[in-house]
Amino acid sequence: MAVILSEEQLMLRESAQTFLADQSPVTRMRELRDAFDDTGYTPEIWKQMADLGWLGILLSEDHGGSDMGVADLGVVLWECGKVLAPEPLVSALLLGANAVRLSGNQTLQKDLLPAVAEGDRIVALALEETARFHPYNVATTFSGGAISGTKIHVLDGHVADQIVVVARTAGNAGDREGLALYLVDADAKGVSITRNRRMDGRNAATVEFDGVEVGADRLLGDADLLDQVIDQATVGLASEMLGTAEEAFERTLQYLKDREQFGEKIGTFQALRHRAAEMFSELEFARSIVRDALSALDEGRADAAVCVSAAKAQASKASRLIGAEAVQMHGGTGMTDEEEIGLFFKRLKAAELSLGDETYHQRRFATLQGY
């Protein structure tokens, strides 16, 4: 179990900090949001992330990667969260390509993963069909060699080259049994993609599959694979949230130290001091529990799923508190689009509601613990 960073992770963190401070201030995210261009992220930065080796962290050396762990990618995501970098790390690496990596389909792996490591291929995951997260609530069918159904919340689906689709070969929406994951080309016949613009400046897509023909050689796995993919992506997202929450907290703390009202720094007001202490404690809790979940996955601990749900629940709780307090403590300033704290607030909410909110993960935690 590792709740602290290894030497290698400290170095990775430092290099990420240097790169992001130089190339990716929060203003970049704002510009992308306002420009609303075709991608929603910066392809050059994505390529540089590939050069830094980030996109291959999880991949084997055969596939152009460095065979490191989820915890290492978590370090990168943590830093990216601090600067609100909108690159599709969670969506394309941890949700999309990861389904291929973790599958048993070596042909597809050989075909796809080296290009992922190079930053030349974006793979999305098309899973959700209902407003609120429930991974087995899949009605999309795979039948007679073709997929039909409509997927929503396909993160960064608008830029996907290929899409991992969760379809049903048997059973009914809600069943864990009968799910199958297939890899589909985004430009295949019968696939139509509509971009959905989100309040955090990022994008998802609605993807319709209208009798899309898929060969048996495109099968990746079943619900076991899906669970694994979602767990890794969930902790990745929680790591990113941690960075975002941490930065929102530090900025708010600085504001408390700087801002004057009634001739005093507002940080001298005890009510705000006590609330800052509460925020701090939620953040520290989130930090510990997210790092534990990351290492639980890498170590393949038996209780990894429990750790993942605990981590996302706590990261969501911390995000909610810190987001709300950050805006409140920034006062009127925090309500303006110009002040960056609002960008953190929105991103924290988006992350909170993605891949299961606090309640979802509390319930999953309870189920896994047998009550």
Added chain:
Amino acid sequence: MAVILSEEQLMLRESAQTFLADQSPVTRMRELRDAFDDTGYTPEIWKQMADLGWLGILLSEDHGGSDMGVADLGVVLWECGKVLAPEPLVSALLLGANAVRLSGNQTLQKDLLPAVAEGDRIVALALEETARFHPYNVATTFSGGAISGTKIHVLDGHVADQIVVVARTAGNAGDREGLALYLVDADAKGVSITRNRRMDGRNAATVEFDGVEVGADRLLGDADLLDQVIDQATVGLASEMLGTAEEAFERTLQYLKDREQFGEKIGTFQALRHRAAEMFSELEFARSIVRDALSALDEGRADAAVCVSAAKAQASKASRLIGAEAVQMHGGTGMTDEEEIGLFFKRLKAAELSLGDETYHQRRFATLQGY
């Protein structure tokens, strides 16, 4: 709709305040608790309450009462709550005798109610069978003219002369249909009563009915009657809680003004000031919504049940917050049995969990509102 007190109610309140200040300081409740005598309350005070007309407030003039409303009894309970008077007002008047008053059984009314008004008869309600409140969770049967089953949480059942028993003539535990209320003598053959001592110094009883024979002339009504009785008792209890919470708040407020730490009154600390403002707001909310529920019952408003659940939910919420903060703000002093604030804390918790807690009433509110 009346959210404020009428002239008559103001007078009733004043006379209650005078009587209780004189006859019923909080020390009386403590002495009763420590003595643990057969009654758990003061029979002389009960008799005086009868003389003041309190026990007949709800009863018609025919039955020796004054034909006033639940809101009027609520005023008395509010004041009794402030001094933690342990007399069986909610248990014997609003749960027990009220089932007779609201029934159609004129013979039993004539027999019983004048004695209730005089303070000569204590009637308890034997309803609950499970740890947590659920009024239709009744397995006790009425079959072949006899009642069999075990009731718990029979408030003040240890001093009851007669007991209203909720039994089932049809259906299963949980069903609303098939319930029937009968009046049984406490000393009838097959009735056995065990006193249960509570942390708030009050008492309940476990009452076993082992084939207790009951004539058809002892039938009071069905689930409609039960609902009516429970609603009235619930708001009565909420009124009492309001008084208890109010007094706990006022004492805590005074403590903030008096207690010195670090050379300053602790009330100067902003964190405590803000929390006092929160407590105050919950209390004011409870006050408004309890008074509204009282008048909704007296006016027979269509949404009375909704008002009742809103009132108990809010009174419970306020009690919980004020109880916890009262102890915390009193610091170490509040942890001692000697300091009276702990008595308020315990009573607030007991009332919170009686007749449905906050969650129970939120759910009932939702059900009644159709969602």
Added chain:
Amino acid sequence: MADLEAFKEEVRAVLAERLPEELRKGNRSDLPHDLLGKWIVEMGDRGWITPDWPTEYGGGGLDREHTAALKAELKKAKAPIVSSFGVSMLGPTLLEYGTEEQKKEFLPQISKNTVRWCQGFSEPGSGSDLASLQCRAEKEGDEYVITGQKIWTTGADRADWIFCLVRTDFDAPKHEGISFILFPMHQEGVKVAPLTLIDGSAHFSQVFFDGARAKVSNVVGPLNGGWTVAKRLLQHERSTDGSSDGGIGGAAKESITDFVKRQVGLENGELADPTIRERLAAHEIDKRALSLTMRRAVEEARAGQRARDIGSLGKFRWANMVKNEQDIAVDSSGSQGLGWEGPGYEDAQIERTKKWLITRADSIWGGTNEIQKNVIAKRVLGIPE
């Protein structure tokens, strides 16, 4: 003054004859422009825009009773209401503090609705501590030269004039160096920039003064006595505040209950998610309690039953309630609560998401929650500081 019943009759007759059917829709933004313009002129000519102001300043000269009767009739007829900063705030303030000259110049324009006003109080650095404002007015002959910045100015882009707080004594304690002054917006030295908020809306502006000019004679109330004037004006503002329970920007089109029912769905007559269900019930109970508390306060005051003042309590609990409603809404939509604009989201979802963002301001504007709690502790509960 005319007999009340006769007066009502007269108003009804005028309305029947003069108010076109197309305008009888209450206050809406889509009323026909030309008809509305004509009606406002007619209202102004009759003194009905400011019925209780003296006739010499363009008002209707009505007493409280007749004013109330007029408003009731207008409401019954669903006549559009003319509300403005001039009518509700500056006018009453000028009536109390203005010189005869100021009243003669400005009040008739307001009562005819020919000049639009905006308010220049808040500054980026002042926040809750309004009196710390820094906007400077330096005297040059019979004019003040104004330099500084205002923020949160509603309608600055459409306003003709501004009533503004400026610092005229730079050495005095902060409350004692402020003056209340009037000057035109259409002049060099005044620049208006829209202020975009976190929900993407831009109802407010920032206003920049760089050598704007105001006549010395347009100081309202005593020189350096502007703080008192402004406090009085804000009382007029408060009395019209917080009437809607949807928060900044008003109530949503669909009730929260209906919205959540649609988002979450019902199973056996209960919302399919027990947590959302309890949160919604708790919210609805809270809303009831707040509204009953506000009513009780009014009734207790009327009945002379002594009670603690609940104004500040109402403000902060109202803010929390409004924010909580949008929290429930967005959470009940899950990822569908994250939309910024279509396609892919229901209009009602986008509406709630934007409201979720903008209502964060309800606990900030008009006195933060923190300020309200300070007031409660000190003034209402009497805990010495």
Added chain:
Amino acid sequence: MADLEAFKEEVRAVLAERLPEELRKGNRSDLPHDLLGKWIVEMGDRGWITPDWPTEYGGGGLDREHTAALKAELKKAKAPIVSSFGVSMLGPTLLEYGTEEQKKEFLPQISKNTVRWCQGFSEPGSGSDLASLQCRAEKEGDEYVITGQKIWTTGADRADWIFCLVRTDFDAPKHEGISFILFPMHQEGVKVAPLTLIDGSAHFSQVFFDGARAKVSNVVGPLNGGWTVAKRLLQHERSTDGSSDGGIGGAAKESITDFVKRQVGLENGELADPTIRERLAAHEIDKRALSLTMRRAVEEARAGQRARDIGSLGKFRWANMVKNEQDIAVDSSGSQGLGWEGPGYEDAQIERTKKWLITRADSIWGGTNEIQKNVIAKRVLGIPE
């Protein structure tokens, strides 16, 4: 010093020979009294009660490594541990601040466990502000005459001596007029009264001094320098505090999860009440997060990774966690959570109810939550006051 492995061997041999089977049960209150007494004498004679104290004061004279080895062996053998205020608090303080005379007089008694000590710090009026204590010591010849009251004194009814903070300079600033003094409890002028708490327990006492006497030579550390001595002593106390996660009085017999399962019941493998279920899960997640955070703090310190101190955070979150556990327990029992004593209630229900009451103290004793948050804001987050 003996070779470590050889030393361990020696200890094991002693234990094998001397420690009776009946005592090999760890620390329990039901051990046979006579055997326990004998064993304690044996422990004392070997210097094992205070293994790291110098042998001249009755200690074992062991270094840190050997001390740890001894403790490990004792633990392995499930030997009963002798812990007392003398061993854990007064002893280390005397070693640091005591005169040679004081060490010679008091330390051997402690290391043989022949004299029992209690602590007289808190007073009814002092609370979090310990330095505001009022208990007076006035000099008469070579004695101090002590008048005042102490509260929260553990074991006062069984103690032979007390170490006590008293005010010896009545004009100095509050921290500078306090002395740390030792005196016997068995004398006229000392009265002990049990202190009943809201859960009905009486582990603490109030102690009243009315002319109690202490030798001048029994002041520890400088006269009027008692505050520094006491702070140091409290550091010894802290290092043994908060080890159990059940709150004041330790963990309940049955885990919270098992308790709640029994109270609420399972339906389809889920707790039948969804709210209690989520509250329990949230609590269990909290407990994990706290324990991981404490571990991370240790590991970060060891690895030299700079981080903010989490001591105060741990204290207040631990208190909240412990209280929350009992809230969930009592709420899950409904009216059955209201029992004071049988019949009618399960033992486990009564246990939880009493714990619910007594754990309210976890956020008060040992530094209130408010104090912890003050410390975090100032020292940890560095927000200037």
